[in-house]
Structures are given as C-alpha cells and as structure tokens.
Amino acid sequence: MSIYGDYIKSVIRTVPDWPSPGVNFRDITPLLQNSSAFRKLIDSFVHRYQEMDLDAIAAIDARGFIIGAPVAYELGCSFVPVRKKGKLPFKTISQTYTLEYGQAEVELHSDAFRTGDRILIMDDLIATGGTMLAAAELISRSGGQVVETAAIVDLIELGGSQKVREAGHSVFAVCSFTEDE
Numbered sequence: 001m002s003i004y005g006d007y008i009k010s011v012i013r014t015v016p017d018w019p020s021p022g023v024n025f026r027d028i029t030p031l032l033q034n035s036s037a038f039r040k041l042i043d044s045f046v047h048r049y050q051e052m053d054l055d056a057i058a059a060i061d062a063r064g065f066i067i068g069a070p071v072a073y074e075l076g077c078s079f080v081p082v083r084k085k086g087k088l089p090f091k092t093i094s095q096t097y098t099l100e101y102g103q104a105e106v107e108l109h110s111d112a113f114r115t116g117d118r119i120l121i122m123d124d125l126i127a128t129g130g131t132m133l134a135a136a137e138l139i140s141r142s143g144g145q146v147v148e149t150a151a152i153v154d155l156i157e158l159g160g161s162q163k164v165r166e167a168g169h170s171v172f173a174v175c176s177f178t179e180d181e
C-alpha cells in the first residue's frame, strides 16, 4: 500500500452487479477524471520504482496501459504492451490463461526484451491473478526478469495476489478491497 492508498481507494467507484449479477466492479474512471488523484497515483509508482533500475514496463491490455505509459515516461525506461490475442503485428509469443468461464490469451512481441532485462509488470487490478500470472510467464519465457508486479487495486479475497506471490513474484498494490466494501 502506498501513502496515498486510502485517498486513491476513496476515488474508485464500486458498481454492483456489473458486468454480471454478484460482481462488484471496481471502476477506476473517477480516479482518471480527477487530475490530482491521477497524479498522486502515478507519483506513487514513480517513487517506488525510481531506484530499481528498470529496463522496461510491461503493461497489460487495456487498462494497464493507462498507468504503464506515464510511469515508463517518468522513469525513462521502455514501454512494452502485453496485448490480447491478435493485436500485435510482428512475431509474437503467447500464453493462454483461465478466466472464470473459458480461456483467454495474451501476446508479446518476441523482440520486446533482451535476456536479463529488468521488467515491471503493470495492470489496473488483480482479481483471480490469471492475467498477471500469464503476463509474468510470457516475460520469463522471453528472457526478462520480473522485478515486481504492480496494480492499483488488489481484490484480496479472490486470492489472485496470493497466487502471484506463490509463483515467486513480488506484488505491489496501491490499495485493496474486500468483498463487502
């Protein structure tokens, strides 16, 4: 959690029963609309990672791009998109993962990193952890070193961040939500 964690959390909106009954959707659009909150969010990440000697930020399609690009710009490191299947034009490596219903696939350009590059993976939110784990697997397979995985929100009760940690990766989240919040 960052020093701005409680404030950032207070500007995230919960939309009950969206996109389906029983889901509490954690909507970051009010946070993005609030320039002061968005600046604090990006500054939190920059502060945490400025001494970590990162080579690149690998951000996950689509909401991960919103935070990954400004953080890469501020840190002066590369920005690498981890995209949903079928969006990247060059040679790709891909990783399938399990969603609540069915499977999905993320892809990375095969020349995105050099062996040993220090990579931070960024996404807006960790729920079951499937997306973050698939991205980490892709980075590792392409020779990158996953320094940390980072998100704005951790839905702790869904167990995703725990799974990512059990796979050997460090996890940083600016704030977290329990189901009843």
Ligand SMILES: O=P(O)(O)OC[C@H]1O[C@H](OP(=O)(O)OP(=O)(O)O)[C@H](O)[C@@H]1O
Binding pocket: 060, 061, 062, 063, 064, 123, 124, 125, 126, 127, 128, 129, 130, 131, 132, 160
């Ligand atoms: O931890 P998980 O259970 O894998 O879920 C988290 C992922 O789900 C959401 O993305 P979504 O696939 O809805 O795509 P979007 O960013 O394009 O909205 C979110 O942005 C994360 O990437």
Ligand SMILES: Nc1ncnc2[nH]cnc12
Binding pocket: 023, 024, 025, 026, 027, 125, 127, 155
């Ligand atoms: N509850 C949730 N809120 C926002 N994004 C999500 N992605 C997966 N689960 C989510």
